[in-house]
Amino acid sequence: MTPSLIDLLTAARVYDLEQPRFAGMPIHPAHRPGYFYALHRRHRDTYRPAAQGPRSSASGVLTMMEHSGTHLDALCHQAKELKMFGGVEVDSAETPAGFSKLGIETVPPLLRRGVLLDVCGWRNESRLSPRYGITADDLAGCATAQGVEVRSGDVLLVRTGYGALWSGDEPTYLDAAGVSKAGTLWAAERMVAAVGADNMAWDVPDERDPETGSTLFAHLYLLPQKGIYIIENLNLEELARDRRWVFAFLAAPLKLEGATGSPVRPLALV
Amino acid sequence: MTPSLIDLLTAARVYDLEQPRFAGMPIHPAHRPGYFYALHRRHRDTYRPAAQGPRSSASGVLTMMEHSGTHLDALCHQAKELKMFGGVEVDSAETPAGFSKLGIETVPPLLRRGVLLDVCGWRNESRLSPRYGITADDLAGCATAQGVEVRSGDVLLVRTGYGALWSGDEPTYLDAAGVSKAGTLWAAERMVAAVGADNMAWDVPDERDPETGSTLFAHLYLLPQKGIYIIENLNLEELARDRRWVFAFLAAPLKLEGATGSPVRPLALV
């Protein structure tokens, strides 16, 4: 079995679903200042050819919110009535250095069947209207039109079209379309392992669940109640352009002990 | 082809080669202060059930050197006579925000045949002597004993045994064994895509190349001259315990624009 996995893997076409990371990339207001990299050690600083030979090195320092850029939310990121997934009380797990339970280091690498529902393409729009809430019917209709099925254990990716605005139009990007409550319920019913979208939150910005009054319904439902991960700020443009609806999905969050999320470079392989 | 890749991938046994990340983990002196995560937003801070429903969220801020923890070096990390890989002059690429060429964002995801040479196990030692330099003969002998071949394009991982000391014994960890110049040349001759080890540098700490006078020979040779990536601070304990010498190797560095390296969570699949 091993050889053929190696063979298939090394021969696969790889789609890179991570947006580039740079100071000034779009960031949710709650996660400002977001991301900053400073190159402080430059090659000439360590270049001492007479004493130390021809080698020199350079390096920098990174300051970042764990919810900047393309990233995966840990289960500890959200709670319902101060309880996280599995009924863990927030007070029992919060420490200055992060969560003692349900931190991102507890998330296994995701190696899953992946499905893209290109709702934006299916509706023949370059991107969906700002704050449009993708419905369950949208997801079901798009899946039918694409001829794909969402199965238990899958990673379900939904395209709004806003990923194309990553570099350079933060205001529009932050005012994206997203998946409505009904769409989120549809995904959860299919028992996916994770969901992801090419916007800041999967959810529709500021949309309130009429039942509970909470914003970001998926954050309330999928993480603390269902244990389903959310991946944000994906780049789904190439995948959609090539009409790759089904693929092998890979994402391996970093084991940042106690953190509430991790940057990831998700891949789709076909 | 796609379905079978999905099938094989989702059925694979996954070995996680990343060491956990926490404040106080071993760090090379050149990369202090290393790593720090602060959880500043806690659930009760955003919990306003009457006004905003039952949802709350938590998050933190991360300060880290890109060469902390398990990570992959970008080609811009090292230079020879102030030239990086491909002859790129360091002065032409350094900016306050990182390198305009050869930054970590230019490294493709690594999906490769992987080979582990468990030199430490082959020599029946729990770990090699401090500062022992693994020779070409060691690598060749170990490969023969394990019955494996290192091929062009592979990711070659070498086990010193020091990875077992990650959590709790920084002084010993920093004084590890590594791969000598001859061992590095042996790997390069096999035209591997990347090398990695369960120590801080792949190289032997402080060992000087008699020819050039430089420390960290592999950093001088593999990165600026051969374009071969180096992965550091791997956890190879489980892989060795299970005697998995050949596997599908996956590592996807983050596209931190201009950075000289990236944390990674490398995986071995069998």
Next chain:
Amino acid sequence: MTPSLIDLLTAARVYDLEQPRFAGMPIHPAHRPGYFYALHRRHRDTYRPAAQGPRSSASGVLTMMEHSGTHLDALCHQAKELKMFGGVEVDSAETPAGFSKLGIETVPPLLRRGVLLDVCGWRNESRLSPRYGITADDLAGCATAQGVEVRSGDVLLVRTGYGALWSGDEPTYLDAAGVSKAGTLWAAERMVAAVGADNMAWDVPDERDPETGSTLFAHLYLLPQKGIYIIENLNLEELARDRRWVFAFLAAPLKLEGATGSPVRPLALV
């Protein structure tokens, strides 16, 4: 002598010239992301009354550009033709950890006669027009009207009126009035020890010196050529309201070794 200094000092009326520091305060685009404080250790985290008694503590972590908020520029912050004050070549002093010469730690505490020229008040404006360049005649006229003299060794503060916009109107604040080239020359002729203003840069934003083509003339002239310090983002509102034109000025930059500036809390005592 000592007792009377103590007596006078403890009896003095103190004007606080520092703007408050908070995430989101105005920041020059070159110094983004500016300022961020995260409280990560909270009292309950260390509260273990049974084992450790009733004491608990809290603390946080600060990430900041040294040119954020009210601050003083070190001489190494600026160069003319790659030479800093005293002809020090930039290449001879730059290191990853800061400047080995002319860093902010070399700046003595400033305890000086201070003079405020309230140009904005003198012109009966609540604030000067955006990008208005305060001329030498403005400064001389204002000094005459106020009946004050600027003397050698003084700290000269100039009020544009923009300091009142610190909390809440970054775009207008960044588009402030400032001191023109002629005004800067007038100050330098008086051989002041330092200048300061209630805007981002003392200088007029984006104004170019017709002779050299450089923006920020005072940054080119005062720091590398004259050794005169610049203090930015002052709050001069109370001082102006009370018409305190002459006072004892105090500011003590932190000895951040090698840094190009330091936050300060300047005081005016009368």
Next chain:
Amino acid sequence: MTPSLIDLLTAARVYDLEQPRFAGMPIHPAHRPGYFYALHRRHRDTYRPAAQGPRSSASGVLTMMEHSGTHLDALCHQAKELKMFGGVEVDSAETPAGFSKLGIETVPPLLRRGVLLDVCGWRNESRLSPRYGITADDLAGCATAQGVEVRSGDVLLVRTGYGALWSGDEPTYLDAAGVSKAGTLWAAERMVAAVGADNMAWDVPDERDPETGSTLFAHLYLLPQKGIYIIENLNLEELARDRRWVFAFLAAPLKLEGATGSPVRPLALV
């Protein structure tokens, strides 16, 4: 009155009581990683003489705990039974961005009569024994021998001799002498405005108050119960050498909104 304050201030001999700040300076384990400055923007990065004239600039980024180096503790830094000074409940004031009450921005500039009790010099020791607890009798005896009186509203500084070890001997520095419970009570009885010492904490490391079981008695008593500030990591060497027992004391903490302390550059003027 103003002119003479200016005259006295500008003529004063200034003693700088701040220790230099650099990566690797001593830090209390609770406040690691402490302090880090990275110079990322160098002069050549902005030097474009043809297009922009001869001016260039450099700057960096600072990451620091507010309790690193010479600093002043805010009242919110400590609590007794989860109540801070004035009975403020910690839960009512903690936010992700700091304290909404009793933050360092509420501390006025300290311009006070200052008194140095050089206990170490009085006992003819180069520094006191590790973990020696300075008693009330020590303070009273030293004051008598020096011929000075500690008065209400003073800033009281106590010298252990450990300040001389700031640069280069962190283990010894962290194992310093300090002021015992009785010494702290003696200071508080004199109704000083602030206390300070040339060690990490004023208090004796790890000494427990037999009555409450808490370590750092002064942190429990002075901050939450008495509203007396604590200044740590002072450099008192020059002041002691010159036998300056009484002086004008100045320290102006930065208005870091919500922070639990601030770096300061305290001065003694005679």
